[in-house]
Amino acid sequence: MTAPPEISAPAPRSGPPAPVGKPPRRSGRPYGEWLLAAGLLLPNLLLLVLFTYRPLVDNIRLSFTDWNISAPVARYIGVQNYVAWFHDGNSHQVLLNTLIFTVATVGISMALGLALAMLLDQRLRGRNLVRSAIFAPFVISGAAVGLAFQFVFDPNFGMIRDLADRFLGVSVPDFYQQPGWALVMVTTTYIWKNLGYTFVIYLAALQGRRADLDEAAEIDGASAWRRFSKVLLPQLRPTTFFLSITVLLNSVQVFDIINVMTRGGPQGYGTTTLVYQVYRETFVNNKAGYGATIATIMFLILLVITVVQVRVMDRGMNS
Amino acid sequence: MASVYFDGATRRHKGNARPSVDSVTLDIEDGEFLVLVGPSGCGKSTTLRMLAGLEPVDDGTIYIDGHDQRGVRPRDRDVAMVFQSYALYPNMSAEENMAFALRNAGMGKAEAHQRVLEAAKILELEPLLGRKPGQLSGGQRQRVAMGRAIVRQPKVFCMDEPLSNLDAKLRVSTRAQIAALQRRLGVTTVYVTHDQVEAMTMGHRVAVLNAGVLQQVDTPEALYDRPVNTFVAGFIGSPAINLVEAPVRDGQADLLGAPVPLQQRADAERVILGVRPESWTVGAQGVPVRVELVESLGAEAFVYGRPEGDPDGPRLTVRLEKKLRPEVGDVLTIAPVPAEVHVFDAESGQRLA
Numbered sequence: 001m002t003a004p005p006e007i008s009a010p011a012p013r014s015g016p017p018a019p020v021g022k023p024p025r026r027s028g029r030p031y032g033e034w035l036l037a038a039g040l041l042l043p044n045l046l047l048l049v050l051f052t053y054r055p056l057v058d059n060i061r062l063s064f065t066d067w068n069i070s071a072p073v074a075r076y077i078g079v080q081n082y083v084a085w086f087h088d089g090n091s092h093q094v095l096l097n098t099l100i101f102t103v104a105t106v107g108i109s110m111a112l113g114l115a116l117a118m119l120l121d122q123r124l125r126g127r128n129l130v131r132s133a134i135f136a137p138f139v140i141s142g143a144a145v146g147l148a149f150q151f152v153f154d155p156n157f158g159m160i161r162d163l164a165d166r167f168l169g170v171s172v173p174d175f176y177q178q179p180g181w182a183l184v185m186v187t188t189t190y191i192w193k194n195l196g197y198t199f200v201i202y203l204a205a206l207q208g209r210r211a212d213l214d215e216a217a218e219i220d221g222a223s224a225w226r227r228f229s230k231v232l233l234p235q236l237r238p239t240t241f242f243l244s245i246t247v248l249l250n251s252v253q254v255f256d257i258i259n260v261m262t263r264g265g266p267q268g269y270g271t272t273t274l275v276y277q278v279y280r281e282t283f284v285n286n287k288a289g290y291g292a293t294i295a296t297i298m299f300l301i302l303l304v305i306t307v308v309q310v311r312v313m314d315r316g317m318n319s
Numbered sequence: 320m321a322s323v324y325f326d327g328a329t330r331r332h333k334g335n336a337r338p339s340v341d342s343v344t345l346d347i348e349d350g351e352f353l354v355l356v357g358p359s360g361c362g363k364s365t366t367l368r369m370l371a372g373l374e375p376v377d378d379g380t381i382y383i384d385g386h387d388q389r390g391v392r393p394r395d396r397d398v399a400m401v402f403q404s405y406a407l408y409p410n411m412s413a414e415e416n417m418a419f420a421l422r423n424a425g426m427g428k429a430e431a432h433q434r435v436l437e438a439a440k441i442l443e444l445e446p447l448l449g450r451k452p453g454q455l456s457g458g459q460r461q462r463v464a465m466g467r468a469i470v471r472q473p474k475v476f477c478m479d480e481p482l483s484n485l486d487a488k489l490r491v492s493t494r495a496q497i498a499a500l501q502r503r504l505g506v507t508t509v510y511v512t513h514d515q516v517e518a519m520t521m522g523h524r525v526a527v528l529n530a531g532v533l534q535q536v537d538t539p540e541a542l543y544d545r546p547v548n549t550f551v552a553g554f555i556g557s558p559a560i561n562l563v564e565a566p567v568r569d570g571q572a573d574l575l576g577a578p579v580p581l582q583q584r585a586d587a588e589r590v591i592l593g594v595r596p597e598s599w600t601v602g603a604q605g606v607p608v609r610v611e612l613v614e615s616l617g618a619e620a621f622v623y624g625r626p627e628g629d630p631d632g633p634r635l636t637v638r639l640e641k642k643l644r645p646e647v648g649d650v651l652t653i654a655p656v657p658a659e660v661h662v663f664d665a666e667s668g669q670r671l672a
Contacts, residue, residue, distance in 0.1 A: 215373050216406035220420035220467075221394035230419070234410035 113198025179270030605654030
């Protein structure tokens with residue numbers, strides 16, 4: 001074994017020591033990183049501008065025209081479409097339908113998704129099978145689900161009627177003829193199809209939560225409700241925020257299930273939501289300018305809701 | 320305040336051939352501060368969690384104040400716990416964290432506030448009560464976690480390595496504070512640590528665990544002076560004790576050439592001798608040791624070396640006073656103080672004398 005070299009305390013020095021050997025390699029030119037960032041971002045930005053922002057601007061422009069989808073030209077008519085929409089008696093019905101449908105689907109699918117996630121986060125026999133079963137409808141196409149649920153809700157030989165008759169001895173309403181019940185039908189169908197989404201995201205959040213907080217709450221003698229409301233829910237706040245925005249945006253834009261099950265009816269506008277009205281005005285009534293107006297109104301409503309949501313959640317997380 | 324009695328408490332984890340905690344029997348007196356110490360994975364935290372009710376007891380049982388805790392939920396044991404992570408609720412202020420258990424128990428807001436204020440005064444937390452855990456430093460969080468435990472005035476404190484996330488300086492001062500607080504409150508405390516300095520300085524008694532098996536429960540001094548086996552001897556003390564296997568001839572053990580008279584089992588073929596770093600004398604006779612490393616700590620120095628001419632021999636640690644400062648490469652002749660040599664059975668590692 002060789003003895004280590006003798007090292008004595010260095011003599012006081014007035015500045016840094018003189019360089020010895022080759023200087024170290026420094027990172028590349030400062031704009032190199034910018035170039036890389038631009039190179040990575042540009043393709044996406046380009047696609048976003050071409051297929052999202054340009055159509056959005058085009059849509060807003062078209063909302064000020066009387067464009068008939070079959071006509072080659074569109075005439076500028078100012079805010080006439082907007083005035084017409086606000087004066088149209090059906091608009092309120094459509095707005096109300098959209099509101100009920102959205103609030104119900106967002107609220108119920110999040111509450112139910114969380115409840116199921118909490119249940120299936122426990123060590124239960126066969127939980128993986130049930131987890132898959134709950135998630136499966138989410139990957140089926142909306143049109144297929146709509147078609148299947150037409151049979152479920154059929155007033156003459158549907159499953160609901162059969163179950164109500166057999167076990168409760170009551171008759172069921174005609175889901176296809178009564179507007180209120182038709183809305184219940186499409187809402188239920190939509191929730192069934194999309195429950196797997198909120199369930200799986202909440203389940204992932206639950207599995208990533210801090211076990212020590214649960215244990216601390218248990219030792220602190222918190223009741224089940226206080227453990228849920230004071231310890232678990234605050235931990236899930238970022239997930240709840242994420243879900244509230246994504247589920248809301250998806251719910252507002254539902255088209256396939258409504259188109260397959262009710263075509264916006266019964267009685268004209270029974271289950272017509274804003275998106276379905278856009279489709280109906282543009283492609284059924286050929287009033288593309290008017291359809292663009294409704295799409296613009298919808299865009300503005302969603303923009304306001306999302307901004308408010310972000311602000312509220314931001315404040316909640318910071319406080 | 321309460322007594323705690325572990326009666327053959329055993330915990331088995333699925334997939335592990337050996338129990339994580341193996342038939343631990345341990346009697347903790349009312350008001351005692353007992354430290355559970357051992358290397359990582361020895362089962363000390365599991366033992367504590369069993370007492371708190373966070374971990375089931377597979378065999379045996381645990382008594383608090385003479386009451387069998389089988390089937391008693393954590394919340395009903397009247398045990399407060401300080402977690403290694405502190406486990407403070409991030410959405411609640413320091414005050415809300417401390418008052419949470421009181422409010423759960425149905426205490427009114429005003430009374431809970433009063434109790435929190437009293438605890439905050441003891442822990443110097445008063446100006447921080449309105450802050451959330453995210454706005455507190457590590458040391459402050461640790462104090463809030465302590466406060467959360469003491470406001471409840473529980474029967475037993477369970478502390479799971481509460482100082483391991485603090486820097487060295489803060490650890491030393493908080494160590495003293497916790498020990499003083501426990502003496503002041505007189506609450507029975509079980510404190511888990513892997514740090515033997517904490518173990519030796521804080522508790523009335525120390526329980527040493529290894530591989531789930533309780534090795535020795537004794538006062539810090541007794542653990543140091545009379546370790547029951549080579550594991551305890553090697554675990555307690557820093558730098559570690561020198562454990563050297565020595566052949567026995569004519570009633571004397573041969574410690575690398577230095578004779579050590581044996582009181583018991585002079586008939587054994589081999590023994591293990593344990594010599595603490597401070598139990599050597601430097602002189603003309605004994606074991607010549609080639610110095611490999613010198614750690615100078617100011618008032619004292621620790622010298623590490625191997626027997627001269629035996630580079631594969633055991634590495635020995637010697638504590639020296641300030642006046643002696645050998646250089647690396649020097650040869651130092653050392654001899655054990657016979658009265659301070661620990662003798663262990665070479666097979667079982669158990670203490671012989």
